[in-house]
Amino acid sequence: MTAFLPEGDIIYLSGSINEDTAAGFAAVHDANPKANLLVPLKANGPAGSAATMGFGRAVWEARFSTQLWKESVISGRAVDAFLGGTQRTMEEDVVIAVARGADIKAHKGFAMEMTGGDGYARFAD
Numbered sequence: 001m002t003a004f005l006p007e008g009d010i011i012y013l014s015g016s017i018n019e020d021t022a023a024g025f026a027a028v029h030d031a032n033p034k035a036n037l038l039v040p041l042k043a044n045g046p047a048g049s050a051a052t053m054g055f056g057r058a059v060w061e062a063r064f065s066t067q068l069w070k071e072s073v074i075s076g077r078a079v080d081a082f083l084g085g086t087q088r089t090m091e092e093d094v095v096i097a098v099a100r101g102a103d104i105k106a107h108k109g110f111a112m113e114m115t116g117g118d119g120y121a122r123f124a125d
Contacts, residue, residue: 017077045077059084
């Protein structure tokens with residue numbers, strides 16, 4: 001289950017990202033139209049599925065920046081959400097665990113699409 005906590009211009013994300021996450025994000029964003037920053041705190045799930053890449057695209061299309069704080073621990077699907085940010089920043093000591101998705105070619109294409117190059121896409125090789 002994915003949890004969203006809006007606070008001012010920030011929406012905090014935690015939990016396991018799944019097929020319902022993009023719809024939940026859209027509902028929270030609609031209710032908080034001034035929000036423009038997504039901060040994943042502790043989030044996970046298997047990487048590279050169509051649903052997770054769809055959530056990353058939803059973050060991108062909403063024109064959200066993403067930021068990881070030193071307390072952030074993200075893995076799998078949460079990395080796709082982070083990559084969806086139009087601007088991505090992170091503090092020191094962030095924990096990121098990347099896993100190969102089921103469709104490596106699609107996942108690499110997604111990472112390249114979100115970042116405009118292959119700098120982040122190397123993890124999908």
